[in-house]
Amino acid sequence: MTTFPAGFLWGASTAAYQVEGNGLNTDWWQREKLMPGMERSGDACDSYHRYHEDMRLLADAGLNSYRFSIEWARIQPEAGMTSHAELEHYRRMIDTAFRLGITPVVTLHHFTNPLWFAQEGGWMGPNAIDRFHDYVEQVIPILDGVPYVATINEPNMAAVIISAMRAMERRDKGEWQSPTVDGNSRPPLPDPEPEVGQRLVEAHEAVRDLVRGAGAKVGWTIANQALQARPGGEEKLEQLRWVREDLYLEASKGDDFTGVQSYSAQWVNADGIEAHPDSPDNTLVGTAYRPDALGLAVRHAAEYTGVPVLVTENGIAIADDARRIAYTDAALRSLADAMTDGVNVLGYLHWSLLDNYEWGHWGPTFGLVAVDRTTFRRTPKPSLAWLGDVARRGALD
Numbered sequence: 001m002t003t004f005p006a007g008f009l010w011g012a013s014t015a016a017y018q019v020e021g022n023g024l025n026t027d028w029w030q031r032e033k034l035m036p037g038m039e040r041s042g043d044a045c046d047s048y049h050r051y052h053e054d055m056r057l058l059a060d061a062g063l064n065s066y067r068f069s070i071e072w073a074r075i076q077p078e079a080g081m082t083s084h085a086e087l088e089h090y091r092r093m094i095d096t097a098f099r100l101g102i103t104p105v106v107t108l109h110h111f112t113n114p115l116w117f118a119q120e121g122g123w124m125g126p127n128a129i130d131r132f133h134d135y136v137e138q139v140i141p142i143l144d145g146v147p148y149v150a151t152i153n154e155p156n157m158a159a160v161i162i163s164a165m166r167a168m169e170r171r172d173k174g175e176w177q178s179p180t181v182d183g184n185s186r187p188p189l190p191d192p193e194p195e196v197g198q199r200l201v202e203a204h205e206a207v208r209d210l211v212r213g214a215g216a217k218v219g220w221t222i223a224n225q226a227l228q229a230r231p232g233g234e235e236k237l238e239q240l241r242w243v244r245e246d247l248y249l250e251a252s253k254g255d256d257f258t259g260v261q262s263y264s265a266q267w268v269n270a271d272g273i274e275a276h277p278d279s280p281d282n283t284l285v286g287t288a289y290r291p292d293a294l295g296l297a298v299r300h301a302a303e304y305t306g307v308p309v310l311v312t313e314n315g316i317a318i319a320d321d322a323r324r325i326a327y328t329d330a331a332l333r334s335l336a337d338a339m340t341d342g343v344n345v346l347g348y349l350h351w352s353l354l355d356n357y358e359w360g361h362w363g364p365t366f367g368l369v370a371v372d373r374t375t376f377r378r379t380p381k382p383s384l385a386w387l388g389d390v391a392r393r394g395a396l397d
């Protein structure tokens, strides 16, 4: 029997833009309108209104934690203007979690920016750090009692998106290439530009103590590609890992936890990252079926940062839910092995609670719960009950 410690966080994650619906005032909404080939997010899962139902499903299944994000564009619809009604909305979400016995894990920024912020130049704009600091200052009072706060989700993926957008602007190429869906099967997206990464590090560090002042443990959530070297690829691995991961892990050395997000693994040879092998086992986003990636990911993060790890995302885009269960079972075993070897892991938050908007696409389904996009009816999949049962027992058979 594989067991997990008492007090372990067991839950699922979402992000505001992917589930709330009608993120009208964001740069992504604008992007969807303008980019050919992008599906619209529209009402998404209408979780803006249905968050209580979402959290109740999670709690009733036996899970004890929910990670969700705050949409900056709702809190600050214009530069310098703060919506107190929206702040209260998110406070109600936090209170709902507490009432249901759920530990909230709150992300302050998950890929989307207010449109006005993007128009000012986004993260690379001259006022970016001050703007972000101001937003976080407004949010601090509603975070009372929240134990874990992530500042920026996947800064390394955000840097890829920003770098890809810059490259697209340079090429004037209109077709949308989703970083999470197409990144592995089509021509590789560029490496994130280090100057973009540095700017995000600056933003993270600028708000770290503010968040701590609210009484929360602070970290950020880093995409981990579980890169492994083929013989002869060792040097390339170090080089790629620095621009794609370690630059961000370096900043996490000053945090209270490192958020680890893991889906698949990839090999690196002397020329670079090898494409995922063509296989019928590949997921709906074209990545290899590699549940063992999670163990590799937490080992690398913990070894690099020396701070406790929280698995803030792990999951699989797949239609067959039995496969999701098999994947998650194997991923959790690789996690437990890493813990046995001494890696300090605080919890496991599955991506995702709901089938949601996968950045330009609706096809890849990551959810423990299916959602009808017209009636918004939620239908839990067997994987939700399965994960809830593992959580209740704190063990895998």
Ligand code: BGC
Pocket (backbone or CB within 6 Å): 015, 018, 153, 154, 157, 180, 181, 223, 261, 313, 351, 358, 359, 366
């Ligand atoms: C992101 C999520 C995304 C998921 C699956 C991560 O890159 O944080 O927003 O939906 O992976 O691709």
